Amino acid sequence: GESVGLHLPTLSVQEGDNSIINCAYSNSASDYFIWYKQESGKGPQFIIDIRSNMDKRQGQRVTVLLNKTVKHLSLQIAATQPGDSAVYFCAENAISGNTGKLIFGQGTTLQVKP
Amino acid sequence: NAGVMQNPRHLVRRRGQEARLRCSPMKGHSHVYWYRQLPEEGLKFMVYLQKENIIDESGMPKERFSAEFPKEGPSILRIQQVVRGDSAAYFCASSPPTKTQYFGPGTRLLVL
Numbered sequence: 269g270e271s272v273g274l275h276l277p278t279l280s281v282q283e284g285d286n287s288i289i290n291c292a293y294s295n296s297a298s299d300y301f302i303w304y305k306q307e308s309g310k311g312p313q314f315i316i317d318i319r320s321n322m323d324k325r326q327g328q329r330v331t332v333l334l335n336k337t338v339k340h341l342s343l344q345i346a347a348t349q350p351g352d353s354a355v356y357f358c359a360e361n362a363i364s365g366n367t368g369k370l371i372f373g374q375g376t377t378l379q380v381k382p
Numbered sequence: 383n384a385g386v387m388q389n390p391r392h393l394v395r396r397r398g399q400e401a402r403l404r405c406s407p408m409k410g411h412s413h414v415y416w417y418r419q420l421p422e423e424g425l426k427f428m429v430y431l432q433k434e435n436i437i438d439e440s441g442m443p444k445e446r447f448s449a450e451f452p453k454e455g456p457s458i459l460r461i462q463q464v465v466r467g468d469s470a471a472y473f474c475a476s477s478p479p480t481k482t483q484y485f486g487p488g489t490r491l492l493v494l
Contacts, residue, residue, distance in 0.1 A: 311386075311473050311485035312425065325386065353428060368415060369438055370475075372424035376418055 280379040289376045291358035294339060298346040298360035302370070303332060303343045306352045312357060315343070345378075354378045384409065386476050386486035387456075391392055394492045401461040401468070403489045405477030409431060414457040415475040415483055431450075431457060475484045 273319040281287045293301070304312035318325045318332045318341075325332050331344040341358050355377050359370040387406040395401050407414050413432055417425040430438040431451035442449065446464075451457040461468055472491050475483035 303391040304485075311388075311487045314482055314484060317482055359425075368413060368477075368483075369424075369427045369440070370415070370417075371427065372417075374424045 277354070278377045278379065280381060281348050283348060283350060283382050284338050285348055287348045287352070287378060289343045289345075289356050289378065291341040291373055292339060293358070293360050294342065295360060295362065295371070296339075297362045298371075300361045301341050302331070302333060302359045302361070303330075304357045304359060306357060307354045308376070310324075322347055347382050348378075349382060353378055364367075383493035386474055386484055388474050390489060392490045392492070393494065396494050397463050397465055398463050401464050401491055403459040403472050403474075403491070404475030405457040405476075405486060406451075407457070407474075408432050408484060411476035411478055411484075413477045413479060414451050416457075416459050417471060417473045417475065419471045421487075428459075435454060435472075458494070464491075467494045469493045
């Protein structure tokens with residue numbers, strides 16, 4: 269069935285180090301993937317997205333990598349800062365099916381140590 | 383440009399009462415989505431609406447829950463005869479067609 273999962277529930281990194289958050293998905297029909305950041309008491313905040321016709325996309329301090337062969341998605345955060353501490357969710361969608369439905373993973377908590 | 387707005391931010395209801403959650407999409411967005419989040423869990427899709435139409439309600443419980451997005455005004459998620467298991471954070475998102483969904487701050491529903 270459909271599922272999006274994350275390999276690690278909590279990731280602790282030192283300020284200034286790079287962070288890598290992983291995600292596995294199982295729906296072959298998914299062609300659009302998004303990473304969201306959620307701080308305590310707030311709604312998910314869009315970070316970066318990628319379509320299935322790409323394998324890498326870069327933003328400001330963030331990079332998303334997509335490996336369709338093994339159905340794996342990762343979010344890399346360069347020079348992690350205390351303000352990056354939050355729960356990170358990957359989500360998938362089959363845009364071609366026009367369902368609009370996002371399937372979220374369980375989330376990885378990123379803790380940044382000063 | 384204001385983001386997605388939701389109200390109330392916090393809602394307390396007793397068992398058996400009705401809960402009404404409102405969502406105003408971002409300006410120019412014609413698509414609205416509702417998700418539910420239980421503590422320590424990811425968001426679960428509930429329903430996808432366009433103006434005056436329900437496109438996908440595959441995540442909505444069969445009873446007590448309904449949603450609408452009228453021609454004028456905000457989208458409403460309505461929960462009748464609430465039970466304690468309905469306690470959760472309810473998030474609304476909006477988007478243009480086939481574009482990124484942007485989320486509101488959520489409504490935290492507590493059923494006593």
